[in-house]
Amino acid sequence: MIAVIFILFAGMAIGCAVSVVVQRHPLYGAMSLVGVFVSLAGLYVTLAAPFIAAVQVIVYAGAIMVLVVFVIMLLNVEQEERRRPRLPFLVGAAVTLAGVLFAEAAFILYFVQATPVKPRDPASDVGLTFSIGSELFTRYLLPFEITSLLLLMAIVGAMTLARTGGLLSANTGVVPGAQVLAPDVLDPKPSPGAQPIVTNTSDEAARVLGIADVPRRRDEN
Amino acid sequence: MEPQLSWYLALSAVLFTIGAAGVLIKRNVISMFMCIELMLNAVNLTFVAFSSFFHDVTGQLFVFIVMTVAAAEAAVGLGIIITVFRNRESLNVDEANILKL
Numbered sequence: 054m055i056a057v058i059f060i061l062f063a064g065m066a067i068g069c070a071v072s073v074v075v076q077r078h079p080l081y082g083a084m085s086l087v088g089v090f091v092s093l094a095g096l097y098v099t100l101a102a103p104f105i106a107a108v109q110v111i112v113y114a115g116a117i118m119v120l121v122v123f124v125i126m127l128l129n130v131e132q133e134e135r136r137r138p139r140l141p142f143l144v145g146a147a148v149t150l151a152g153v154l155f156a157e158a159a160f161i162l163y164f165v166q167a168t169p170v171k172p173r174d175p176a177s178d179v180g181l182t183f184s185i186g187s188e189l190f191t192r193y194l195l196p197f198e199i200t201s202l203l204l205l206m207a208i209v210g211a212m213t214l215a216r217t218g219g220l221l222s223a224n225t226g227v228v229p230g231a232q233v234l235a236p237d238v239l240d241p242k243p244s245p246g247a248q249p250i251v252t253n254t255s256d257e258a259a260r261v262l263g264i265a266d267v268p269r270r271r272d273e274n
Numbered sequence: 275m276e277p278q279l280s281w282y283l284a285l286s287a288v289l290f291t292i293g294a295a296g297v298l299i300k301r302n303v304i305s306m307f308m309c310i311e312l313m314l315n316a317v318n319l320t321f322v323a324f325s326s327f328f329h330d331v332t333g334q335l336f337v338f339i340v341m342t343v344a345a346a347e348a349a350v351g352l353g354i355i356i357t358v359f360r361n362r363e364s365l366n367v368d369e370a371n372i373l374k375l
Contacts, residue, residue, distance in 0.1 A: 074300070079302055100323060102322050128355075128365065136301070180334060200339055207347075210353065
């Protein structure tokens, strides 16, 4: 019975994973990735790990994929165009090497399956929320605290990276985005009515500010 | 018939290989990012399988921490992607060939 569920979820996971790679629009790939996450959550349930299954759905299929889909929508990603293979003679070599890898994996799998594995104990509490929580807050308290530090760093880093604007000094390049310029950066005489300038690209920002001849940073080699 | 440990390990290996191939094939930054998430999930499946078959909860704690790292990676990685897109107006990794913005 559990074998049938395993095969069902495993097939769904592999199919969705292939779809992630094959789809050329990232949004379809993201939807397929949600399928992979959900089927992996089902597999975690067959492994008697209900807590990890729930966290998988909430964190991966919920939070992370919402973030990814949000960025795809935000950036208006275009479809990846079909490219011609640059080294077509390597296709044969790749297929051969993949066959060798597959044979090796099957060989190892055969011998792993031949080794006896002790049967699972249905009465064990491994995987329940109680066992995970009690271990997490006793033996593994230090990794848990380091994790909180990591999340703090991620918050600060993401805010710093995605922030628009910033000060424009004379020897930095032009920064695109919404900016309120300090009046004395561009003009030594302070102007009374400083207006925010909203631009989208570096070139547009340079043109609006009238400093199109200032070299952009990526050209300064 | 009960699923064996080797079934889970084989599935995990297949998923990891598909993810690695995707990272090599794809040219879009967001698609590569999703393939990396796929590889992380394949490793998580190995952890949970070993944890369940050996009655040791440590593997599931590892998965918990891997998920946290993946969430942090998603936030910072997507921030980097937005910054790169704002500077280059493209998500193709072939065009982002120098680290300078």
